[in-house]
Amino acid sequence: DTRDPTSLRTPIVAVLGHVDHGKTSLLDKIRGSAVIEGEAGAITQHIGATAVPLDIISTIAGDLVDPDDFDLPGLLFIDTPGHHSFTTLRSRGGALADIAILVVDVNDGFQPQTLEALDILKRSETPFIVAANKIDTVPGWNPNEDSPINDTYESQSERVRQRLDESLYEIIGNLSDEGFSADLYWRVQNFQRNVGVVPVSAMTGEGVPDLLTVMMGLSQRYMKEEMEIDVAGPGVGTVLEVKEEKGFGTTIDTVLYDGTIRSDDQLVVGGQNEPIVTEVRALLQPRPLAEIRTESRFEKVDEVSAASGIKVAAPELADAMAGAPVRVVRNRDLEEVVAEVQAEL
Ligand code: GTP
Ligand code: MG
Numbered sequence: 001d002t003r004d005p006t007s008l009r010t011p012i013v014a015v016l017g018h019v020d021h022g023k024t025s026l027l028d029k030i031r032g033s034a035v036i037e038g039e040a041g042a043i044t045q046h047i048g049a050t051a052v053p054l055d056i057i058s059t060i061a062g063d064l065v066d067p068d069d070f071d072l073p074g075l076l077f078i079d080t081p082g083h084h085s086f087t088t089l090r091s092r093g094g095a096l097a098d099i100a101i102l103v104v105d106v107n108d109g110f111q112p113q114t115l116e117a118l119d120i121l122k123r124s125e126t127p128f129i130v131a132a133n134k135i136d137t138v139p140g141w142n143p144n145e146d147s148p149i150n151d152t153y154e155s156q157s158e159r160v161r162q163r164l165d166e167s168l169y170e171i172i173g174n175l176s177d178e179g180f181s182a183d184l185y186w187r188v189q190n191f192q193r194n195v196g197v198v199p200v201s202a203m204t205g206e207g208v209p210d211l212l213t214v215m216m217g218l219s220q221r222y223m224k225e226e227m228e229i230d231v232a233g234p235g236v237g238t239v240l241e242v243k244e245e246k247g248f249g250t251t252i253d254t255v256l257y258d259g260t261i262r263s264d265d266q267l268v269v270g271g272q273n274e275p276i277v278t279e280v281r282a283l284l285q286p287r288p289l290a291e292i293r294t295e296s297r298f299e300k301v302d303e304v305s306a307a308s309g310i311k312v313a314a315p316e317l318a319d320a321m322a323g324a325p326v327r328v329v330r331n332r333d334l335e336e337v338v339a340e341v342q343a344e345l
Contacts, residue, residue, distance in 0.1 A: 008227045010051060010076045010307045011219040012257060014093040016120070017103035018111035019082035022133040025202035026103060027079055030212070033060045033146065033205060045286050046309030047253045048240050050077045057212045064148060064213040070220050072227060075212075076307045078240075078255065082113050089240070092323045094120035096238050096255055098223050099215065100128035106135055106167040106199070110174040118178050127222065129185065129196045129214055132171055136201040138163050146205035149198070150186075164199065171197060185210065191218050231305050234328035235261035239269065240309070242320050245298075248282060248313040254326050255309050261328050262303040267314060268334075268341045270324025275341040276316050277334065284311040 015023045027050055044051045053074040058065040080086070080093040094100060094117065102117055104110065121128050136143050140160045144152040153161060168184065175182035175195055185196030191214075198214055200207030219227075237256040245251045252269065254261075261267075263283050269276045284298035304310045312326070325344045329337050 006228045007231050008072050008224065009229050009231070009257070009305075010073050011098040011223050011227060012049075012076050012078060012096060012255065012307050013215060014078045014080060014097035014100040014126070015103060016080050016090060016094060016100055016117035017082055018105070018108070018113040018117075019084070021082060021103045021105040021108065021111075021114075022202045023082060023103045024079055026101075026131065026133065026200070026208075026211075027077055029202045029205055029208055030060065030077075033208070046076070047284070047286060047311045048078060049255065049309035050079070051075075051308070052077065052212075054216070057216055060146075061209040061213045061216075062148070064209050065216060070216060072216070072219055072224065075215055075219070076309075078309070084113060087116065088322055090117060091120050092238065092240055094126055095124045095323075096240075096257070097124075097126050098226065099218060100126050101131050101211070101215070102128050103131045103133050104171055106132045106164070106171070107137055109167070109170055115178070118175075118180075122179075127192065127218065129191070129198055129211075129218065130171060130175065130182065131207075131211055132168055132197055132199045133202055135164060135199045135206060136204045138167070143201075143204045144206060146208065148209045149200075149207040152206045153199075168197060168199060185214050192222060229258050229306060231260060233259040234330040234332060235259040235265070235304075235306065235326070236328070237261070237306075237326045239320055239322050239324045239326055241322055242317065243311075245284075245311070245313065248284070249315070250317040250320070251284070251311050251313045252317055252320050252326065253309065253311050256304060256306045256326075258306050259328065260303055260305045261310065261312070263300070266329040266334070267312070268327045268329060268337045269314075269317065269320050270326075270341050270345045271319035272321055273319060275338045275345070276320060277338065278314040278316045280312060280314050282313040284313060
């Protein structure tokens, strides 16, 4: 057998930013565009995540993305809450992500959780771009649904362009104050050294083609090697949240970033006192919207591969911790896996 066991997984993209700056709306817009293109089925809703395949990205981005230029399968977005009390979820999301989008309301500018998110990205050394959102709220804005930024910018009056430019340069200045060299994304040559700012509107979809193009390009150019994984290997992930679920007891919402997890796997999960050794009882995915009336919101699956978001039901999870590692044992030595989890706590 000469097949290459490695394959390229989907990069994990965390969406971070201050409360109400438009993180969820941006993901809704991307999902909605796919529905309009009649490809709703192609976008899968994971636990805590949304998977957008390359062909959908290329449909939304139009001329900006040629799928033949890419071999990464798409992007897996993780939404995070902006409310100040959810620091843990934000830092988990930030640490877990391969890349991130920092959403900043163009009118509201930098706010406490914008700074907090920047700090998380700095500490975890996660490359990111800034989505300068809500450009449609610039007074006098002439909306052009789903248009690339250059086209819609050209169609604005001189006055409106000036107003937008001022807000964008303020954001670039704020980034510079925090030690990041930043510029409008079309002027950035090296995205590893400079932060690209992409003007967007989650409401009208303007700039969304650019945002997806930049994220895809950034991943392809700088993350490709890190995305090479042994998909069939034992799964590795991080606990995003520990939740009680009716009929399933304590469950862990997990983002898998390596290998596969199966419904009969033995697992080691980071606990409050020591690693927990347990066995999967069920792997749960959200049901497609059409089936939401059935009694369970979840559907059992036999296995999932990275990258994905999955709810794992298993005994003994009461002490599991958000942010802790999850490792599948399978044919590995249990003591060795326990030691690995212990070392990561
Ligand atoms: P949290 O999850 O609470 O941190 O907020 P969020 O960042 O997910 O913001 P959300 O997407 O919920 O949007 C907050 C509000 O801003 C909603 O009323 C949205 O309709 C509005 N909004 C988001 N993006 C845009 C935009 O581009 N233009 C306009 N006009 N409104 C927007
Ligand atoms: Mg939200």
